[in-house]
Amino acid sequence: MIYLDNAATTWPKPEQVYQAMDNFMRNYGANPGRAGHQMANQAGKIIFTTRKLVARLFNAASIQEIIFTANATEALNLAIKGYLKPGEHLITTSLAHNSILRPVKELEKRGVEVSIIEADRQGQIQAEKIKNAIRKNTKLVVMAHASNVTGTLLPIKEVGQLVADSEVKLLVDAAQTAGVYQIDVQKLGIDMLAFTGHKGLFGPQGTGGLYLKEGIELEPLIQGGTGSYSEDLNQPKLRPDLYESGTPNTVGIVGLKAGIEFVLAEGVDKIKEHDNDLVMYLQDQLKQIPEVTLYGAADLKQQVPLVAFNLGFENSGEIGYVLDKAFNIAVRTGLHCAPLVHKSLGTLEQGIIRVSPSCFNTKEEIEEFITAINEIAGEI
Ligand SMILES: Cc1ncc(COP(=O)(O)O)c(C=O)c1O
Incomplete structure (x- = not known):
C-alpha cells in the first residue's frame, strides 16, 4: 500500500x-x-x-x-x-x-x-x-x-x-x-x-x-x-x-x-522541507493533467504540505475507491469533517481528493500516484 x-x-x-x-x-x-x-x-x-x-x-x-x-x-x-x-x-x-x-x-x-x-x-x-x-x-x-x-x-x-x-x-x-x-x-x-x-x-x-x-x-x-x-x-x-x-x-x-x-x-523544518518537495513535485505533475482542478494556495509558504484536487466532475469518493482497489493507494476523499470549507469552495457534492505525504513517503511513490491519476483521467 x-x-x-x-x-x-x-x-x-x-x-x-x-x-x-x-x-x-x-x-x-x-x-x-x-x-x-x-x-x-x-x-x-x-x-x-x-x-x-x-x-x-x-x-x-x-x-x-x-x-x-x-x-x-x-x-x-x-x-x-x-x-x-x-x-x-x-x-x-x-x-x-x-x-x-x-x-x-x-x-x-x-x-x-x-x-x-x-x-x-x-x-x-x-x-x-x-x-x-x-x-x-x-x-x-x-x-x-x-x-x-x-x-x-x-x-x-x-x-x-x-x-x-x-x-x-x-x-x-x-x-x-x-x-x-x-x-x-x-x-x-x-x-x-x-x-x-x-x-x-x-x-x-x-x-x-x-x-x-x-x-x-x-x-x-x-x-x-x-x-x-x-x-x-x-x-x-x-x-x-x-x-x-x-x-x-x-x-x-x-x-x-x-x-x-x-x-x-x-527537525521540524527538515521534515517540512521533505514533505514540501514531494508536494511541489505532485502539484507540478497534476497541473499537467487537463482534468485536474487544484484547491488551496499555490504558494507552499501559505499552506501545509498536502494537495487537494478533483478530477473533472467525478465524485472524489469514487476516485478514492479506484485508487485503493486498483492501485493500492490510500488517500482521503469526501468532506474531511469540515463541511463549511466545501461550501466556500463549492465542493459539497463532489468532495475533494486529499493527498498528504509524510517524511516516510518517497518521490517514487508520488510518481506511482501520478501514473495512477493519469490512467484514471484517461478513462473519464
Ligand atoms: C484541523 C483538524 N482539527 C481537528 C481534528 C481532530 O483531531 P482528532 O481526530 O485527533 O480529535 C482534525 C483531524 O483530522 C483536524 O484535521
Whole structure:
C-alpha cells in the first residue's frame, strides 16, 4: 500500500514508537500516580517527561500548562465548553473542522453567540475580517492553524497580535501543524492550543492535549479519580489534575514521547522541507493533467504540505475507491469533517481528493500516484 493519508493519521510510525510502546506494555505497564511502587513511579515519570517535552515543543512557560487529552477533539471541547458562558460571543471560521464547529453549535443552543467568518473562494481568511467581527462581549476566537482540507494556513500571528492584552482569548487548533511547523505559543500570542498526537507528532491514536496558558481557568469536562487529594470528594483544583481524571492513556503517551523525540531529532523544518518537495513535485505533475482542478494556495509558504484536487466532475469518493482497489493507494476523499470549507469552495457534492505525504513517503511513490491519476483521467 502507498499510504498518502497522513493528514488523517501518520503511518507508518518511526520504529522507536513501536518499541517504546511494546516496552511499556511488557515491562512497566502499571497505573501511574496511583501507587508508590516502582512500576507505577516509572509510568508516572514517563508522563511527566512527556509533558515536559510537549511544553518544550510549543515553548510553554511551564509544564503545568500542558493537559493531556484523548485527541484534539477532546482538547477543543474542553477549551470551548470550559471557557464560554451563555451571553458571551465567540468567533470562528468556515475553515474549521467539525471538532470546533460541533461544540460551537452545541454552545449556541445554550445561549452563546457565534460568528463564523467565511473564507473566500481561494479558501483564505484575512485577520481584518476577524477584527471586524469582534464585539463587546467577544471572549474567544477559535481557529485552525491550517485547514485540513486545502492545507491553507490561517493568519494566527496577526490574530494573536489583534487580541493581545484584550479580553479576547485565542484558541488555535494545531491538529494539522504540530510537528510540521514551529509553534511558539508565547511568540504567536496563543492562549490555548489544541494538538493531536497521531498526525505530525507521529504518536499513536488516542493521544493529544491542550496548552492552557497559566491564569486561564476552564470548567473541566469530567470529574473523577486523579490519584491526588483522594480524601476530598471535590475535584482537585491544581493542574493538570483538574482536567485529567481517570487512568491516562499511558501507553499512548509513551508512544507520543517517542514520536516527539523523533520529530525533534529529525527537525521540524527538515521534515517540512521533505514533505514540501514531494508536494511541489505532485502539484507540478497534476497541473499537467487537463482534468485536474487544484484547491488551496499555490504558494507552499501559505499552506501545509498536502494537495487537494478533483478530477473533472467525478465524485472524489469514487476516485478514492479506484485508487485503493486498483492501485493500492490510500488517500482521503469526501468532506474531511469540515463541511463549511466545501461550501466556500463549492465542493459539497463532489468532495475533494486529499493527498498528504509524510517524511516516510518517497518521490517514487508520488510518481506511482501520478501514473495512477493519469490512467484514471484517461478513462473519464
Ligand atoms: C484541523 C483538524 N482539527 C481537528 C481534528 C481532530 O483531531 P482528532 O481526530 O485527533 O480529535 C482534525 C483531524 O483530522 C483536524 O484535521
